[in-house]
Amino acid sequence: MALAACARADSSTPAGTAGSGAPSLQIASPTNPVKWPINPGNEAIASGLSPEKDAVLRLYNYADYLDPGIIKSFEEKYADTGVKVELSTFNDTLEALAKIRSGAVPFDVYFPSYDQIGKLVLANLVRPLQHSYIPNIANVYPEFLNPFYDMEWQYTTPYTLYTTGIGWRTDRVTEDIAARPNPYDVFWDPQYQEHIAVLDDYREVIGMTLLRNGGTDVNTGDDALLAAVRDALLQMNEKTQPRVTITGYTDLPEGRLDLSQAWSGDLINAVSYLPEGTDPSILRYWFPKDGAGVVNNDTMVSLKGGQNPVLSHLFINHVMDAKQAMNNFAFTGYQPPQVSITPEQLVSDGFIPPNLTEAVVLPGYFDAGYRLLELPPDTEAKYLAIWQQFKAGA
Numbered sequence: 521m522a523l524a525a526c527a528r529a530d531s532s533t534p535a536g537t538a539g540s541g542a543p544s545l546q547i548a549s550p551t552n553p554v555k556w557p558i559n560p561g562n563e564a565i566a567s568g569l570s571p572e573k574d575a576v577l578r579l580y581n582y583a584d585y586l587d588p589g590i591i592k593s594f595e596e597k598y599a600d601t602g603v604k605v606e607l608s609t610f611n612d613t614l615e616a617l618a619k620i621r622s623g624a625v626p627f628d629v630y631f632p633s634y635d636q637i638g639k640l641v642l643a644n645l646v647r648p649l650q651h652s653y654i655p656n657i658a659n660v661y662p663e664f665l666n667p668f669y670d671m672e673w674q675y676t677t678p679y680t681l682y683t684t685g686i687g688w689r690t691d692r693v694t695e696d697i698a699a700r701p702n703p704y705d706v707f708w709d710p711q712y713q714e715h716i717a718v719l720d721d722y723r724e725v726i727g728m729t730l731l732r733n734g735g736t737d738v739n740t741g742d743d744a745l746l747a748a749v750r751d752a753l754l755q756m757n758e759k760t761q762p763r764v765t766i767t768g769y770t771d772l773p774e775g776r777l778d779l780s781q782a783w784s785g786d787l788i789n790a791v792s793y794l795p796e797g798t799d800p801s802i803l804r805y806w807f808p809k810d811g812a813g814v815v816n817n818d819t820m821v822s823l824k825g826g827q828n829p830v831l832s833h834l835f836i837n838h839v840m841d842a843k844q845a846m847n848n849f850a851f852t853g854y855q856p857p858q859v860s861i862t863p864e865q866l867v868s869d870g871f872i873p874p875n876l877t878e879a880v881v882l883p884g885y886f887d888a889g890y891r892l893l894e895l896p897p898d899t900e901a902k903y904l905a906i907w908q909q910f911k912a913g914a
Contacts, residue, residue: 548669549893550907555671556641558648561876565829567652572828573604577835580616580627580823582766584789587844587851594838603831611766611775612720620645620823620877628826629835631679634669635723635894640666640821641675642686647824648674653833661857663886668758669894676819677836678856680785681881683889684724684814685807687772687790695724697876698806704732706779708752710759715778717763717771718756722907723892725764727779727814729753731890738814738890746906753910764911769793769853772803790871805879811888815881817857838861846871855881 548554558564559675579586591605608625610616611625613636620627621643632640640646651657657665657677664678686697686706697703707718707728727738729749740746756762765771768780780786787805794800794884801813807813820839822832838844845856849871855863863880867870872880 534749537784542740547894548634548638550668550891553666553668553671556637556674558674559641559644562644562647562824564648564650565833567650569830571598571601571603571830571834575604575828575831577603577605577606577627577629577828577831578625578627578826579631580609580620580625581607581631582611584769585609585631585647585852585854587848589851590839590844591845593844594835598831598834601831603828605835607617614722620825623825626825626827626830627823628832630821630823631818631893632821633730633816634667634676635892637669637676637819637821638894641733645824646675646821647826647829647832649677649822649836650833653830654837654840656837656842658665659840659842659858659860661715661859661883664857670819676821677840678857679818679820679839680852681817682815682854683784683807683879683881683885684719684728684816685782685784685805685878686779686876687787687803688779688806689775689802690804691802692775692778697804701808704728707732707762707781708756712779713760715764716760717765717777717780719768719770719781720764720766722903724781724814725753725910726903727890731813734810736890739893739899741896741897743901743902746902750906750909753906754913756828757910757913762795773798783854784881785852785854787853787879791853791873791876800873801875802872803876805876807878809878811882811885813885813889814892815885815889816892818854837880877910 523563545880546554595603595605654677660678665673670676686703688697697706726749729752730738733748733752768777768782769789770793771777771787773790784805787803790803791800820836822829826832842858842860845858849856863882866880867874867877
């Protein structure tokens with residue numbers, strides 16, 4: 521369906537209720553929180569229902585972004601239902617949304633970034649949650665009970681937290697990237713030509729370039745600023761010929777890359793992919809010490825096209841179990857928003873090595889950092905045009 525963007529004058533008004541005709545896409549932000557509508561015919565399921573029998577619960581997520589042990593323990597916990605869990609993966613959100621919209625596979629649980637929620641709700645692709653099935657929400661940070669992108673957590677629960685920065689190997693990169701006046705400039709430094717990568721994520725790469733150019737709005741629609749981003753990315757292609765990938769968590773430790781734009785969890789995860797006998801201290805991660813970088817979280821939702829709404833809820837609840845969340849962190853490297861842990865504990869308990877303490881997501885980052893917000897369709901079209909031009913020459 522076509523989605524038109526408009527600003528909300530009153531943040532207490534549910535999205536899509538003003539005016540007539542089809543609902544419009546509201547741009548959720550910390551200063552403009554949105555409560556999404558419940559579309560007619562897509563109400564939350566009733567409480568107290570029994571799990572579906574002999575079901576195949578279909579999950580849709582990034583590769584290597586969910587502990588297989590969670591799937592096994594869920595199947596064991598609900599063995600009396602005969603449930604089997606099937607995991608499918610995608611490379612980027614554009615691919616994921618296209619497949620979900622097609623309806624070709626009836627996925628039950630999807631793991632989107634929060635900037636996709638408006639599209640999912642207004643296209644009637646996601647079902648509202650029945651909170652009674654998800655008591656483990658009590659285990660997460662209180663702010664996720666009323667997040668700006670989904671007030672009253674009608675459609676989402678939190679999954680992981682992460683920052684976006686730079687990862688490198690000290691045995692291959694002799695300089696201290698963090699000591700540069702502008703560390704983002706490294707992606708334009710010819711000495712790293714063909715040994716460097718950026719994330720295969722148009723919002724992350726364009727956002728990083730906006731910050732590198734001195735901006736503070738990673739969601740801008742300003743034509744002049746975006747033209748400067750386009751020019752800078754084309755220059756990056758010429759100077760360093762970067763790879764465009766989301767596999768830095770294996771490419772860095774296995775020696776296919778020396779340096780990469782990275783999510784914080786990638787560097788933590790990279791430790792487990794180092795060849796046997798390689799000292800983990802060679803890995804480094806940079807994120808601005810003042811928190812003025814990109815900081816985000818991913819979510820879990822139950823898709824309307826799924827065939828197992830009760831099991832979907834139960835699986836989401838299972839992932840937020842304190843033990844399962846920490847097992848998932850140990851596998852993925854991505855920090856869960858569990859109230860029972862502190863960043864300091866993650867280091868002291870060995871989840872994060874001392875040389876990667878910068879990869880810990882500190883609570884203050886959500887106040888100081890920049891959030892990648894959902895974009896109005898016209899602005900998103902500008903971003904995608906830049907991205908297509910960049911990738912054509914990347």
